[in-house]
Amino acid sequence: MNDTEDKPDINHLDHPADIADRLQEIPVEDAVSVIRELPTETASEVLSELDEDVAAGITAQMTPEEIGELLEEMPHDEAADIAAELPPEQRYEVLSHIDPEESAQVAELMRYPEDSAGGIMSDEFIVLPDDITIEEALKRVRQDEDADEDIEGVSYIYVRDRNNKLAGVVTIRDLVFRHPKRMIRDILKPDVQYVRVDDDQEKVARIFQQYHFMALPVIESDGRLVGMVEANQVIDIIQEEATEDMQLMVGLSGEENTFTPWNKAIYKRLPWLYVNLATAFLAAAVVGLFEGTIARWTTLAVFLPIVAGQGGNAGMQTLTVIIRGMALGEIEGKAGRKALFKESMLGLLNGLAVGLVVGIIGYAWKGSFLLGIVVSIAMFLNMFAAALSGVMIPFFLKSLKIDPALASSIFLTTVTDVAGFFFFLGIAAIAMGMVGM
Amino acid sequence: MNDTEDKPDINHLDHPADIADRLQEIPVEDAVSVIRELPTETASEVLSELDEDVAAGITAQMTPEEIGELLEEMPHDEAADIAAELPPEQRYEVLSHIDPEESAQVAELMRYPEDSAGGIMSDEFIVLPDDITIEEALKRVRQDEDADEDIEGVSYIYVRDRNNKLAGVVTIRDLVFRHPKRMIRDILKPDVQYVRVDDDQEKVARIFQQYHFMALPVIESDGRLVGMVEANQVIDIIQEEATEDMQLMVGLSGEENTFTPWNKAIYKRLPWLYVNLATAFLAAAVVGLFEGTIARWTTLAVFLPIVAGQGGNAGMQTLTVIIRGMALGEIEGKAGRKALFKESMLGLLNGLAVGLVVGIIGYAWKGSFLLGIVVSIAMFLNMFAAALSGVMIPFFLKSLKIDPALASSIFLTTVTDVAGFFFFLGIAAIAMGMVGM
Incomplete structure (x- = not known):
């Protein structure tokens, strides 16, 4: 197969998930060269949308610098997933090419088992202290938004107390429509349902299914809020679990798919x-x-x-x-x-x-x-x-x-x-x- | 089995989904009497959380007035699902006991096949015209909120043009942080991905899975925005589809579960x-x-x-x-x-x-x-x-x-x-x- 036969298929204006689908059908060498030609941000999104086995095949043919550059653009949890699949020696080299602060956050998320709440959570969410006013809270939310435009799907904002423990939840609407001088602690909804970092992803999925939440906070064993899981991420987990059950029944690994060599x-x-x-x-x-x-x-x-x-x-x-x-x-x-x-x-x-x-x-x-x-x-x-x-x-x-x-x-x-x-x-x-x- | 053996299990302060789980394990007669004793709002939520077969068994033992009262409390799409399972004669009587406007909206949703986008969408969402200012928009959102506190999970707000066609989407944040005198049409994000009422639910689920949306608008064949599907609802659909595949393979209906008689x-x-x-x-x-x-x-x-x-x-x-x-x-x-x-x-x-x-x-x-x-x-x-x-x-x-x-x-x-x-x-x-x- 030559380049001119495959390349015209890939348009960098397509959705990264669609580009990823097409890369999965062409030889790894061609996929690597497509990724190299894409703008870094797109390439990074494509990489995180790829099937695990295919992504591993592609990163195996890239330099640690190149991989580092792509991981730096990703949400930390997705970077952690990719990094976890790298051979250990390469992993440390890749992380050394990333901004130290980012790299520490990625490494932090890699500590959690892949199929635990900690392994699937995102660490990008807004958390407010309970001892500020709504006015002040809105100011912080605005700053947060400038820093990261991805945090817009869900309108839940979590609140922590002075010990950094999860104290409750407010919505953007609460902040907008209530009196600006009121304290967050007075308007928050306490008794938020949460999961723990070491809860199995199957349990997390079960809770979403039972109660139809849009998002759930994730806390460490000491009660600190460390992440959140959103309903749209749970969809993938549910597919994974269903695949696993179907496969285990007949003596497959539970993780095999069409792309498994x-x-x-x-x-x-x-x-x-x-x-x-x-x-x-x-x-x-x-x-x-x-x-x-x-x-x-x-x-x-x-x-x-x-x-x-x-x-x-x-x-x-x-x-x-x-x-x-x-x-x-x-x-x-x-x-x-x-x-x-x-x-x-x-x-x-x-x-x-x-x-x-x-x-x-x-x-x-x-x-x-x-x-x-x-x-x-x-x-x-x-x-x-x-x-x-x-x-x-x-x-x-x-x-x-x-x-x-x-x-x-x-x-x-x-x-x-x-x-x-x-x-x-x-x-x-x-x-x-x-x-x- | 006597009453004192079963009743103490049910606490009306529990989450309706949990009450529903327990009702599925007791004889239908007992479940009916528990439902009758619950506050109407809770009873209504419990009914919509029940397995289809169990819910049908319970409504079969209730009067049209009682059923109507419960349906009136439900979101229209859930009321439509329950009503669709009633025998036709009973269905019309039940709907006649509901406020005519509500009843019309429920009947409207019942027109769509159960497994289509129209069949799974909710008709409770906020839509704004594109020719108003942000200030005016916020006022309307506030009123909407007072009318229905359920619409708070997702921060997407859809925008329609003067022909009632889907024109774009804005987030609550856009409304809060942009200049109040700007027009909605100038800040909206056009080219929103959508599904059509007659798209199969499997296709809808596939789009959520591929692009990780939190919500998708649903349009009629003439382009009118008629509903929305949220990621948390898609979780149930994905489970259904996985169940169907597993079951069809071995010669089951695709819809059987533990509660199917x-x-x-x-x-x-x-x-x-x-x-x-x-x-x-x-x-x-x-x-x-x-x-x-x-x-x-x-x-x-x-x-x-x-x-x-x-x-x-x-x-x-x-x-x-x-x-x-x-x-x-x-x-x-x-x-x-x-x-x-x-x-x-x-x-x-x-x-x-x-x-x-x-x-x-x-x-x-x-x-x-x-x-x-x-x-x-x-x-x-x-x-x-x-x-x-x-x-x-x-x-x-x-x-x-x-x-x-x-x-x-x-x-x-x-x-x-x-x-x-x-x-x-x-x-x-x-x-x-x-x-x-």
């Missing part, structure tokens, strides 16, 4: 495929127990995929509802028992409905009434087992403090395969003994 | 289980083709679940990455081909890695070199087929304008079962012929 993805996928293999051998061993039975009646082998496939699908339906319900905070207290009841009912009824049909088709296809009965009962039992394990596997993982989604579909199909084959071949063996086959 | 869930789940059954019979038919082969070598039956299970799991990994990538807008333009390349590579390499191990274990377990070779090759081919179909199934569904997630795991396991059994038993039959088994 295959040589990175394979290290996460292959181990779970081996786990799945081990569980598949478990199911095979159950079939192995009944090799003699199958040798006497080969048609049984034909029905193995039906028993396993139906159990697996029904179980996945239950599992998906439960794991999603847990992620959304639906399943708490008595809701857990309610869910078990509902899924058991569905297991029994779907088991009856499917078992009956499978039995009839089995009889019609192979002309054996015995086969119809056996596959019917096995299917019914397996669908019920699928429902129970679809509820119990995530609860069990959760009780071990493991993410309830983790490899849950692998564990589920183990149960439905093992139980399904055991029911089907076991009942067949008994029935064959009874009729003297 | 079993007798409603079964109508959605059972049809897909029957679809899965039909595809399972397809896989069984492939095994049926080789019944003679299995009769001669029963051990083959033991390896059926391994071939199918591994293909299914590997395919689900690919499918999950692709469907999620589509939902997040990652897979567009050249990214689709990149994804196919990546997944093919992973299919080949994981296929080699797993095929080899399965072959060795097969040989070690059953002492047959032939079995090891056959299962090894079949596994390799099936893992590659799994990767290809994991990419191609969602692209195929999308090209038919069907949701790419719809029942995709059912289709995928059909491919991996059918292809896996065909490779495995077919190669076995050929190999057995060659060695004269």
